[in-house]
Amino acid sequence: MSAHIIAAIVEHKPGVLFKITNLIRRRGFNISSISVGATENPNLARITMVVEGDEATVEQIAKQLQKIVEVVKISRLNPSESVIRELLLVKVHVADSRARSDILGYTQIFRGRIIDVIPDSMIVEVTGGPNKINAFVELMKQYGIKELARTGITALARGEKV
Amino acid sequence: MVRMTGAKALIESLKREGAKVIFGLPGGAILPVYDVLYDEADLRHILVRHEQCAAHMADGYARASNSVGVCMATSGPGATNLTTGIATAYMDSSPVVAITGQVPTNMIGRDAFQEADIVGIMTPITKHCFQPRSAEDIPRIVKEAFYIASTGRPGPVLIDLPRDIQQMEADMEFPENVKLLGYNPKLDPHPLQIKRAAKLLIEAEKPFILAGGGVKLSGAYMELIALAELLQAPIGTTLMGKGAVPEDHPLCIGGVGMHGGVANKVICESDVILAVGVRFSDRTTGRFDSFCPEAKIIHIDIDSAEINKNIRVHIPIVADARRALKAIYDEIIGYASKPSVRRSEWIKRVNELVEAAKEYLEHEDGKLTAPAVIREIRNLMPRNSILVTEVGQNQMWAYLHFKVLMPGGYITSGGLGTMGFGFPAALGAKIARSDLPVVDLAGDGSFLMTEQDLATSVAEDIPVTVVVLNNGVLGMVAQWQRLFYRRRYSHVYLGRIPDFVKLAEAYGASGVRVESLNDFKEAFAKALKSDITTVIDILIDPEENVLPMIPPGGSLKDMMWRR
Numbered sequence: 001m002s003a004h005i006i007a008a009i010v011e012h013k014p015g016v017l018f019k020i021t022n023l024i025r026r027r028g029f030n031i032s033s034i035s036v037g038a039t040e041n042p043n044l045a046r047i048t049m050v051v052e053g054d055e056a057t058v059e060q061i062a063k064q065l066q067k068i069v070e071v072v073k074i075s076r077l078n079p080s081e082s083v084i085r086e087l088l089l090v091k092v093h094v095a096d097s098r099a100r101s102d103i104l105g106y107t108q109i110f111r112g113r114i115i116d117v118i119p120d121s122m123i124v125e126v127t128g129g130p131n132k133i134n135a136f137v138e139l140m141k142q143y144g145i146k147e148l149a150r151t152g153i154t155a156l157a158r159g160e161k162v
Numbered sequence: 163m164v165r166m167t168g169a170k171a172l173i174e175s176l177k178r179e180g181a182k183v184i185f186g187l188p189g190g191a192i193l194p195v196y197d198v199l200y201d202e203a204d205l206r207h208i209l210v211r212h213e214q215c216a217a218h219m220a221d222g223y224a225r226a227s228n229s230v231g232v233c234m235a236t237s238g239p240g241a242t243n244l245t246t247g248i249a250t251a252y253m254d255s256s257p258v259v260a261i262t263g264q265v266p267t268n269m270i271g272r273d274a275f276q277e278a279d280i281v282g283i284m285t286p287i288t289k290h291c292f293q294p295r296s297a298e299d300i301p302r303i304v305k306e307a308f309y310i311a312s313t314g315r316p317g318p319v320l321i322d323l324p325r326d327i328q329q330m331e332a333d334m335e336f337p338e339n340v341k342l343l344g345y346n347p348k349l350d351p352h353p354l355q356i357k358r359a360a361k362l363l364i365e366a367e368k369p370f371i372l373a374g375g376g377v378k379l380s381g382a383y384m385e386l387i388a389l390a391e392l393l394q395a396p397i398g399t400t401l402m403g404k405g406a407v408p409e410d411h412p413l414c415i416g417g418v419g420m421h422g423g424v425a426n427k428v429i430c431e432s433d434v435i436l437a438v439g440v441r442f443s444d445r446t447t448g449r450f451d452s453f454c455p456e457a458k459i460i461h462i463d464i465d466s467a468e469i470n471k472n473i474r475v476h477i478p479i480v481a482d483a484r485r486a487l488k489a490i491y492d493e494i495i496g497y498a499s500k501p502s503v504r505r506s507e508w509i510k511r512v513n514e515l516v517e518a519a520k521e522y523l524e525h526e527d528g529k530l531t532a533p534a535v536i537r538e539i540r541n542l543m544p545r546n547s548i549l550v551t552e553v554g555q556n557q558m559w560a561y562l563h564f565k566v567l568m569p570g571g572y573i574t575s576g577g578l579g580t581m582g583f584g585f586p587a588a589l590g591a592k593i594a595r596s597d598l599p600v601v602d603l604a605g606d607g608s609f610l611m612t613e614q615d616l617a618t619s620v621a622e623d624i625p626v627t628v629v630v631l632n633n634g635v636l637g638m639v640a641q642w643q644r645l646f647y648r649r650r651y652s653h654v655y656l657g658r659i660p661d662f663v664k665l666a667e668a669y670g671a672s673g674v675r676v677e678s679l680n681d682f683k684e685a686f687a688k689a690l691k692s693d694i695t696t697v698i699d700i701l702i703d704p705e706e707n708v709l710p711m712i713p714p715g716g717s718l719k720d721m722m723w724r725r
Binding site for chain 2: 010011015018019022023026056059060063064066067068069070071072073
């Protein structure tokens with residue numbers, strides 16, 4: 001079992017996301033993350049999914065998704081040939097000035113940004129691949145994470161491939 | 163552009179798509195459409211007595227006519243009653259367009275009277291669902307619905323029409339063409355795969371052709387026979403493929419699967435399997451992991467998602483069955499040496515197996531058993547005729563004992579296994595092919611599920627013959643309980659209720675009970691000629707099993723020939 005990335009270009013119509021998630025549910029597959037957003041074409045949306053499963057399962061998901069009438073294109077993204085990004089927002093507890101300067105330092109190292117500050121907590125924004133996000137979340141645990149939100153990944157194939 | 167209401171545009175569009183008949187039942191949310199139908203002379207409406215039957219009739223009509231069947235119901239319970247029929251059509255890839263009324267758009271989501279989220283309910287059991295939010299979209303949507311239902315791998319499509327959209331007037335434009343970004347069925351096979359398949363088939367010593375429903379859907383029976391004869395390969399069919407080729411052809415050796423016959427033995431000995439228009443259902447293959455592990459498999463299917471879904475195959479060909487078979491044939495013809503000479507040993511072996519299996523299918527002469535009845539049905543029905551079955555023992559007896567002689571002359575609920583399908587599907591088939599005798603082979607359990615549409619058959623003058631193999635039990639369930647649950651007959655006794663003769667007569671149909679094979683022959687011959695529907699009630703032994711069979715969870719090798 002490993003994680004696979006499926007990107008779907010779909011017609012921007014009501015009910016498409018329902019169809020996709022319902023199909024994945026009905027065939028007994030698992031989604032670990034899904035993100036939806038606009039594309040260069042206002043009539044089309046891009047859905048990026050991370051699904052768990054062996055090669056045969058993922059191949060089957062991709063083929064079943066392709067059958068949905070509003071699905072224009074399904075691609076499987078190879079992680080080593082793709083740009084993969086995820087956005088993290090994390091609200092961290094700040095106990096003292098020492099903690100504050102540590103968090104600021106880590107944020108700088110991870111090329112993140114401080115979005116909001118109040119005396120005893122701050123919100124940090126970090127983007128990157130899932131491993132980088134995981135590492136940052138691990139670091140923040142020692143200070144106490146009050147709230148955390150991840151968007152799930154979005155991705156594009158590198159180079160000329162579309 | 164023409165100004166008209168959405169309801170009028172719907173009916174106009176249906177006619178433009180070639181629809182001749184609608185099977186339906188009106189209700190509040192679809193009234194504007196029914197009001198248009200009141201004046202409609204060119205589109206026949208068949209009033210059903212239960213919406214499930216409307217869906218099955220449209221399905222039977224579609225299968226018998228190779229065109230799209232149309233059914234219609236109101237919102238809420240009318241729409242949900244269609245679902246069993248739509249799910250049946252979906253599993254068997256039958257082109258049906260279902261039209262449902264819906265509450266007005268400003269009421270959607272407010273739990274209005276007779277509101278059901280039918281798009282949500284139907285999405286997993288349809289190829290596509292539409293819910294027009296503007297009347298002017300209706301002509302385009304109907305066009306797209308028929309196109310999606312009937313092309314590629316066919317299947318049902320839903321159009322859910324809110325009542326205000328039916329009433330709304332708009333300037334209508336009726337498009338000639340369909341443009342769908344994400345839907346483009348691939349019909350032509352890849353030439354390289356055809357070459358590889360041809361080579362494998364030529365080199366095969368013991369080739370086998372497994373023909374499924376896709377052969378019927380693409381009308382490929384001539385191409386299939388030509389290739390089988392060229393290769394000298396025996397043809398076995400899946401349940402959905404039964405009748406893909408006339409079963410008196412010497413190379414056609416019957417059905418494969420849980421209630422297959424000798425073809426199960428033959429396929430296990432083959433070294434190359436050409437599977438065409440099949441989806442390797444568990445009822446066909448038995449255990450997936452032990453399905454012909456030694457054989458190389460070529461799989462032709464128009465639906466790429468069927469490739470490697472249940473069975474890993476060696477050469478996938480995503481294409482229309484007819485085109486792919488023709489391409490393989492042409493490719494093989496191009497080779498200098500034809501394979502047929504080397505195959506004499508294989509054919510000899512196949513014939514040996516066929517001969518050896520015959521004794522298992524023989525039954526005592528003259529006794530009123532299900533196989534004997536089915537043989538008499540075959541003898542008395544003309545070559546060109548349609549047998550529809552219900553689901554259960556009746557269906558599997560027909561699978562084993564009824565030889566289909568007309569391509570497409572066998573209609574059955576294969577994938578979903580819907581009891582109650584047969585009778586309404588027979589009515590739909592009869593509407594499509596009023597020139598042919600149509601017979602529903604039923605069990606008492608199945609027939610009871612949709613018998614109320616005897617009223618439709620009488621009122622609308624659709625004469626079919628219903629042969630009820632009446633054993634007073636849910637026969638197939640009882641058989642499993644007998645064989646695998648130590649005869650613990652849990653909740654299967656039906657008690658031979660009702661009296662089917664009186665039931666038929668109550669509807670104004672004709673009913674007859676037979677107690678001997680000779681009586682049956684007489685009654686059946688008369689029924690075929692009758693201009694009203696006849697129900698023939700045959701009391702058979704509840705202990706009779708359908709054999710051979712593969713026990714649940716077994717593989718094709720584990721056939722049980724006798725109790």
